[in-house]
Amino acid sequence: MATKSQKEKPSYRQEAYQAYCLSEGDAMERLHEQWTALSQLQWPPTLGDHEALRKAAVEIDTDLIRYAISALRTHLQEAAIRDTGRLIAERVLDTTLKQTSLQRWEAWLGAAPCWPTLAQDNWPEAVRHAAEIVVEALSEAGVQVDRKAEAALADQVGRLSIEDLLPKATIDRLFTTSSETKEC
């Protein structure tokens, strides 16, 4: 069980970026250098300028690039969890006759092929986040639930699948089979 002091400890985003490859120099400047070096490799000013290509290749910091890709992956996952959680909660709480939440789901999933995959891969975290949103929304509407009811609600939300939320036709259109799925 967390002690009071642990609970009060502030959470800084810095904690997520304590990699050794960021421990020296100006991180932003180094990232810019990598950007420039990669651009020079992709579009060299003179194809025959082997010295310039060699110099650009030497400047590539593979550790930093791997780390940057990893950070992007984390960002995408966080975005997927946050957005999918919100969309699940909206769908659960939608009482409109036209079910407007369905349109938002379709727009979100259809924005790029990576989003349906991200939604699938991060589903358990997304439903947990959705349960928090649902409880908060109910509380704001004056529906106070005790811990037992909250747990029951979270359990029910947690057991939802994409198939429970979207019509089969939408799923067939937006989701691909595992062999067809392309990574984002």
Add this chain to the structure above:
Amino acid sequence: MSMNLRTSVKHRRGSPAGSQATPANPSNPEAPPALPALREHIADLRVRAEAAHRQTEIGLPLPATDDPMVPVFQTPVPAGDILTSDRDVQKREEKIRSVLCERGPRRLLGAVAGPELAEALNDLYRTHPNFVEAIDLVVGEERLARQRGTALCGLRILLTSAPGIGKTEFSQALAAKLGVPMIVISMSAAQSSSSLAGSEVFWGNSRPGQVWESLIQGTHANPLIVLDELEKAPSNWGDPAAALYQLLEPRTSVQFTDKSVPWLAVDASRINWVATSNEITSLHEAIVSRFVVINAGAPPEEQLRGLIQSLYGMLLAEYGLIEQFPTHLDRQSENALLGGSIRDAKRLLRSALGLALRTGARELVIASLNPPATQRRIGFV
């Protein structure tokens, strides 16, 4: 392209979506069961929270968190009038459907039979001794309901007596003891059955009646509806009591349709009804036969003395005067109030308290029940 997400994602990196999910309804893939079930659960929470809020407001005990809930309409809600081209009708239907979706089909069952309810009902013998027969009936129904493990539902009592005996007040006390909401419908003011069963959908100002509203917008499946002064329902136009033929018949009230929402049948069979009437000869035999008729009658002198004391105590408590006036009414004042009805007693006690407050007196002076007629004539000679 069709696929089974649960199967396909099982082998993927990360967590599988829906791996723990309940299976979708194979007969109707467009309406899987988990989402409607969850929405119903949330609607139940909303109804419970609203009931707790309303009960607190009117000083009734809070409903228990495990009080049973029962459906008052079937889901999925059937289609409405798809042939109508009237946009107002369509918009109104959309709003009603939205309310149905938000509030869900289930409502609380109040008055769950058990020793606690029996004890609360027994208290009525003390506070309303002239309604012994009615209380006996309710207590008997409670025992039967307890035997079946259910709640008190479907009471149909017609209280008849001379005016001023306290029929409406008894109904209020009964609702409070049952712990269910009470809706009073003054039948003398009703011009048609629309107050009970809604107005026809073709009227521009069509709206549901109080039965539909109490079940759909309310929190309980078994509220107490009081039909006050049933015999005074006008008979020269319309028939305000017409809807009662269906509503008071257990078999037909299960599928009651309000005229304003003809596409949705609601279960009104659990509603508890108490009608009051000063006499029953003017009531249609078919209506009377649907009730258990109980003649309340005037209480005997000793009971009336008790009632007067109880009324006096309630008035003191209501106006915060317990410290200022004696807690017990003296014998002389009691005697002065014996000649009239309970309504008269209440009126005279209020007047006496008002007068005492104005004059700063600590003793009540009860005015005469029959003041002498004025000697001065007014009018044309």
